[in-house]
Amino acid sequence: MRADFAQIMRWVPEQAHVLDLGCGDGMLLDTLSRDKHITGYGLEIDPEGITACLARGVDVMEQDLDGGLDNIGDDAFDVVIMTQALQVLRRPDLMLDEMLRVARECIIAFPNFAYWRHRLYLGLNGRMPVSRALPHEWYDTPNIHLSTFKDFRRLCDQQGHRIIDQAVGNGHHQTHWSAERWPNLFGQTAIFRIQR
Amino acid sequence: MPDTMPSTSVGLVTPRTETFETPLALACGKELPGFELVYETYGELNADASNAVLVCHALSGHHHAAGYHDLEDRKPGWWDAYIGPGKSIDTRRFFVVCVNNLGGCHGSTGPQSINPATGQNWGPAFPLVTVEDWVHSQAMLADRLGIERFAAIVGGSLGGMQVLQWAITYPDRLANAAVIAATPKLSAQNIAFNEVARQAIRSDPDFHDGWYEQHGTLPKRGLKLARMIGHITYLSEHSMGTRFGRDLRTDSLNYGYDVEFEVESYLRYQGDAFSTRFDANTYLLMTKALDYFDPASLHQGDLSKALAHTRCPFLIVSFTTDWRFAPARSRELANALMRAKRPVSYANIDSPFGHDAFLLPNDRYEAVFTAFMTRAYHDMTRRAA
Numbered sequence: 001m002r003a004d005f006a007q008i009m010r011w012v013p014e015q016a017h018v019l020d021l022g023c024g025d026g027m028l029l030d031t032l033s034r035d036k037h038i039t040g041y042g043l044e045i046d047p048e049g050i051t052a053c054l055a056r057g058v059d060v061m062e063q064d065l066d067g068g069l070d071n072i073g074d075d076a077f078d079v080v081i082m083t084q085a086l087q088v089l090r091r092p093d094l095m096l097d098e099m100l101r102v103a104r105e106c107i108i109a110f111p112n113f114a115y116w117r118h119r120l121y122l123g124l125n126g127r128m129p130v131s132r133a134l135p136h137e138w139y140d141t142p143n144i145h146l147s148t149f150k151d152f153r154r155l156c157d158q159q160g161h162r163i164i165d166q167a168v169g170n171g172h173h174q175t176h177w178s179a180e181r182w183p184n185l186f187g188q189t190a191i192f193r194i195q196r
Numbered sequence: 197m198p199d200t201m202p203s204t205s206v207g208l209v210t211p212r213t214e215t216f217e218t219p220l221a222l223a224c225g226k227e228l229p230g231f232e233l234v235y236e237t238y239g240e241l242n243a244d245a246s247n248a249v250l251v252c253h254a255l256s257g258h259h260h261a262a263g264y265h266d267l268e269d270r271k272p273g274w275w276d277a278y279i280g281p282g283k284s285i286d287t288r289r290f291f292v293v294c295v296n297n298l299g300g301c302h303g304s305t306g307p308q309s310i311n312p313a314t315g316q317n318w319g320p321a322f323p324l325v326t327v328e329d330w331v332h333s334q335a336m337l338a339d340r341l342g343i344e345r346f347a348a349i350v351g352g353s354l355g356g357m358q359v360l361q362w363a364i365t366y367p368d369r370l371a372n373a374a375v376i377a378a379t380p381k382l383s384a385q386n387i388a389f390n391e392v393a394r395q396a397i398r399s400d401p402d403f404h405d406g407w408y409e410q411h412g413t414l415p416k417r418g419l420k421l422a423r424m425i426g427h428i429t430y431l432s433e434h435s436m437g438t439r440f441g442r443d444l445r446t447d448s449l450n451y452g453y454d455v456e457f458e459v460e461s462y463l464r465y466q467g468d469a470f471s472t473r474f475d476a477n478t479y480l481l482m483t484k485a486l487d488y489f490d491p492a493s494l495h496q497g498d499l500s501k502a503l504a505h506t507r508c509p510f511l512i513v514s515f516t517t518d519w520r521f522a523p524a525r526s527r528e529l530a531n532a533l534m535r536a537k538r539p540v541s542y543a544n545i546d547s548p549f550g551h552d553a554f555l556l557p558n559d560r561y562e563a564v565f566t567a568f569m570t571r572a573y574h575d576m577t578r579r580a581a
Contacts, residue, residue, distance in 0.1 A: 054567035061542045071531045
């Protein structure tokens with residue numbers, strides 16, 4: 001299982017009603033429904049992702065996240081999850097508010113731009129980092145709002161949201177001790193658990 | 197009919213008729229003393245009768261959804277693209293039932309049938325039937341066929357509304373619902389188009405208040421107009437544009453009112469063909485069934501409440517260029533189900549063909565529909581195990 005998924009699984013309560021923004025092929029929701037008996041929906045815009053969700057019986061709605069969540073009522077869900085989608089949104093700040101409107105708690109995972117390899121790449125090559133977590137060139141990347149572990153903490157502070165837990169994912173491996181101590185440097189994926 | 201029967205066709209099919217002697221109480225307050233339903237089936241019903249799929253037809257549809265009646269048939273049934281061996285509704289797995297709805301003009305009891313009270317045809321005296329009435333009569337047919345619970349009920353347009361009604365009225369009698377290119381209720385614009393179509397029929401001097409058969413006439417002009425209007429709403433501006441553009445039938449403009457543009461010729465042809473093929477009284481009552489459909493009305497307009505007691509997973513599908521029942525209407529339905537915390541998936545299929553897209557081959561539509569039906573099949577076999 002993806003390292004960030006394993007962490008998210010630990011944070012989602014049993015039988016929660018969950019919304020997964022940018023749910024891809026529905027793997028996370030599928031696993032959550034089996035292991036944590038959750039209910040809920042994924043929102044996705046990629047046709048292949050949607051078909052994959054249907055095939056595995058994950059409920060999925062075709063919806064563009066940049067259009068907001070105005071079709072979803074306040075507190076309609078227990079938890080909203082967004083993995084690897086924050087950085088592709090036009091306004092991540094507005095989405096954060098929206099997520100904490102439709103649920104009291106949200107879990108967000110995104111690539112940490114300050115990961116040491118990215119810093120090294122930029123420092124040594126003088127070019128935008130390309131890595132396993134950020135496989136695109138600067139001109140064709142869907143990631144239009146890359147940020148760091150620290151940046152995101154600041155955004156939450158500014159918007160008055162409370163980070164109640166955080167973790168780092170390190171590729172497919174178990175989290176290394178160094179990432180626990182210096183997440184902004186050694187964490188490849190930042191994972192936050194936030195409440196309003 | 198193609199030269200050789202394709203392996204993905206259900207092949208030659210024969211409609212069957214079931215007669216019901218028990219009276220059917222209708223939503224309008226009247227009662228049908230008894231009735232007949234004409235239907236077709238494809239595939240085999242399994243031993244525990246758990247693999248049945250009910251296909252509901254749209255406004256001008258009928259029971260002939262797939263395959264051919266005759267080796268000479270030019271075209272297969274109306275949903276042949278999606279029903280057959282290896283297709284979205286795979287007849288190697290499912291037993292498919294498609295019924296001509298009550299009030300229809302393809303064999304089921306309707307305005308052209310004999311009214312036992314008068315010994316004459318019902319004509320305009322045939323009671324207005326609603327989507328609910330259809331669903332009740334379909335359930336009676338299901339009883340007759342030994343089907344307690346459908347593995348899925350599916351339909352497009354007005355057919356999709358029947359699916360929705362099934363899920364509301366008989367929540368325990370379907371395991372899955374696919375509502376395609378439909379709407380939870382008609383908009384004022386939708387009703388307006390229907391009303392123009394009705395007025396076209398009713399103002400035809402040959403209509404005789406619906407007693408045209410007694411007068412030995414047929415309101416062909418009215419029905420033709422009604423179909424022409426309807427047809428415009430089934431296509432998109434884009435599909436009309438690419439198919440006909442401003443192409444002329446003649447070499448140059450002839451400054452008169454005969455057919456000049458290709459699109460005029462097409463609409464007239466469609467209207468003419470329909471005016472002899474379809475019954476005007478049936479067309480009128482079918483448009484009324486459309487107008488009346490509004491399951492939320494029993495719940496102060498709250499669609500979520502109307503759907504709160506449904507029990508099956510839904511697939512909602514819309515098409516990007518459909519302006520008759522636009523994607524927003526399907527989204528409304530999907531959102532209401534999500535609010536009610538019912539299992540629902542929604543896909544908006546990119547197609548240039550407007551409302552008609554639900555009948556036409558389309559790779560993504562097929563992938564979505566197939567994925568849903570395949571999951572329905574696996575759930576069914578898992579339940580049986």
